[in-house]
Amino acid sequence: MNTPVSEERSATATEKVVDPDAGINVKPSQRRHHTPVELTPQANAKTVGTATVDDPIMSARDVDVFYGDKHAIKKVTLDIGRNQVIAMIGPSGCGKSTFLRCLNRMNDTVEGARVEGSITLDGADIYEKRQDVVQLRARVGMVFQKPNPFPKSIYENVAYGPRIHGLAADRVELDEIVQTSLQRAGLWEEVKDRLPHPGTGLSGGQQQRLCIARTIAVNPEIILMDEPCSALDPIATARIEDLIDELRASYAICIVTHSMQQAARVSQRTAYFHLGDLIEVGETDRIFTNPRHKLTEDYITGRFG
Ligand SMILES: Nc1ncnc2c1ncn2[C@@H]1O[C@H](COP(=O)(O)OP(=O)(O)OP(=O)(O)O)[C@@H](O)[C@H]1O
Numbered sequence: 296m297n298t299p300v301s302e303e304r305s306a307t308a309t310e311k312v313v314d315p316d317a318g319i320n321v322k323p324s325q326r327r328h329h330t331p332v333e334l335t336p337q338a339n340a341k342t343v344g345t346a347t348v349d350d351p352i353m354s355a356r357d358v359d360v361f362y363g364d365k366h367a368i369k370k371v372t373l374d375i376g377r378n379q380v381i382a383m384i385g386p387s388g389c390g391k392s393t394f395l396r397c398l399n400r401m402n403d404t405v406e407g408a409r410v411e412g413s414i415t416l417d418g419a420d421i422y423e424k425r426q427d428v429v430q431l432r433a434r435v436g437m438v439f440q441k442p443n444p445f446p447k448s449i450y451e452n453v454a455y456g457p458r459i460h461g462l463a464a465d466r467v468e469l470d471e472i473v474q475t476s477l478q479r480a481g482l483w484e485e486v487k488d489r490l491p492h493p494g495t496g497l498s499g500g501q502q503q504r505l506c507i508a509r510t511i512a513v514n515p516e517i518i519l520m521d522e523p524c525s526a527l528d529p530i531a532t533a534r535i536e537d538l539i540d541e542l543r544a545s546y547a548i549c550i551v552t553h554s555m556q557q558a559a560r561v562s563q564r565t566a567y568f569h570l571g572d573l574i575e576v577g578e579t580d581r582i583f584t585n586p587r588h589k590l591t592e593d594y595i596t597g598r599f600g
Pocket residue numbers: 362365367385386387388389390391392393394405406
C-alpha cells in the first residue's frame with residue numbers, strides 16, 4: 296500500500312496510457328484530437344501526470360475516504376512539495392475539501408468518515424496512533440472558506456496558539472510572535488494600534504489575514520486553504536493571493552479553489568479531481584495550456600463543472 300510512485304515510474308505509466316480507448320492523450324501534439332470515448336471507471340482511476348515530487352514534505356499514497364458507504368476519495372496518490380503552492384481544482388463534490396481535510400486529520404472530526412491508505416509528513420505516518428493531533432494541526436495549519444476569528448481580541452487571536460503550544464517564554468516573546476505573524480500576514484500596519492479590539496470587528500479580508508496570522512504563529516510547515524477567498528471582494532482576494540506567493544518562501548501551501556484564474560496565478564502545481572479520482576496533476580502552466588486528460592480539458596475550458 297505504501298509503495299512510493301517514483302518520478303520514473305509515474306512518467307512511464309503516463310507514457311503507456313496512450314490507449315485511445317482510455318480517452319487519454321498523452322502527447323501534446325495529440326491534445327486537440329481526443330478520441331471521444333466515455334471513460335471507464337478503470338481509466339478514471341489512473342492519474343495522468345506526475346503525482347510525485349523530489350523531497351516531498353507530505354506524501355499521500357492510495358488514500359481512500361469513505362463517508363459511510365459513500366466513496367468520496369478513491370486511491371489518491373499525491374505528493375506535496377516544499378516551498379510551493381499546489382492548487383486543487385475540480386467540480387463541486389469531487390472531493391477537494393475531503394482530501395484537504397485528510398492532510399491534517401480534520402476528517403477525524405467528521406461523523407462516519409473513514410480514511411484508508413497512508414499519509415506521511417516528513418516521512419512519518421500522520422495516522423499513526425501515537426500521533427498527537429493537536430500538534431499535527433499546528434504543523435499542518437488550516438485556513439477556511441469563511442474567516443473564523445475567535446471571539447477574542449486581535450492580539451489574542453494570534454497569541455492563543457503560541458500560548459497553548461508553549462512557544463513563548465514570556466510576554467515579550469509572545470508580543471514578538473504576534474507582531475511577526477501579523478507582519479507576515481500583511482496585517483500589522485492596519486491593526487498595530489488596535490490590538491486589544493475584537494478580531495471580529497475587522498473587515499472580511501482583514502479577518503482572513505488574521506486567520507492566516509493565527510496559523511503562521513505556531514510555526515506550521517504546511518498551510519491548507521479551502522477556498523480562502525470565496526467570501527472576499529477582488530481587492531481583498533488580490534491581497535491574499537500576493538500573500539500566498541510570499542508565504543511559499545517559508546511554507547508548503549495547498550489551496551482549494553473554484554477559480555481557475557486564481558489557481559493559475561498562485562500555484563506551481565495543479566491537481567484536478569473528478570468524482571473522487573485524482574485525474575491529472577502537473578505543473579500549473581502545463582495543466583492550463585496543455586491538459587492531457589479530456590476531463591481536465593473539459594473542466595478548464597468551461598465545458599464541465
Ligand atoms: N460529512 C459528510 N457526510 C457524507 N458525505 C459527505 C460529507 N462531506 C462530504 N461528503 C460527500 O463527499 C463528496 C466530496 O465532498 P467534498 O466536500 O470533499 O467536495 P468538494 O470538492 O470540496 O466540493 P465543493 O467544491 O462543493 O466544496 C461529495 O459527494 C459530498 O456530498
